[in-house]
Amino acid sequence: MAQERELVKKLAKQTIKGFSELTVTKGDKVVEVRPKAEFNKGFAVKYILEQLARKNNWDSSQVVAIFIGDDKTDEDAFKVLRKRVGGLGILVNKKRKWTKASYSLEDPAQVQKFLQMLVNWKKKAEAEV
Structure with missing residues (x-):
């Protein structure tokens, strides 16, 4: 291989x-x-957040950004989010390894549970309003 x-x-x-x-x-x-230009997944995350904030007139620090990845090329995004208030980088990997992500999940099934938890939390918050 x-x-x-x-x-x-x-x-x-x-x-x-x-x-x-x-x-x-x-x-x-x-x-x-x-x-070779300074364009990677971290740059893309920053760009998307800046554009969303600008177009919607948001304070970008009030936006929670979640990036879930399983590859070395995702580390640039994890690094950007680690430095940002409201940034959440999640590595998906069964093995313990060094990462710039703040959290880790073992496999896609755990990712699905995590995302479903967020959906349920959002629905509950909307129902309480």
Whole structure:
């Protein structure tokens, strides 16, 4: 399996030769071709939050942002959310490992339970109003 991943990474690098603005990064289960520009999942999270706040005239610090991921490439988003009030990064992984996420869940079934809990909490809050 590791040999196949390295082969895919090597092929991706060969494919983008001559495109100096692109780079190849390897995640846990993916090989990504990305622009070298400062654009990653953390940048995307920041951008989305800023746009939502601006378009809806919200104070962005009053918005709770949740990012759930299972790959190395998600660490940029976890880092952004860790620094932010109302930011919640959740790593999905059965193994204990270093992460910038604030919390972890073991598998997609736990993610589903967590999300259902949020939905139930929201419905209850709306019913009380």
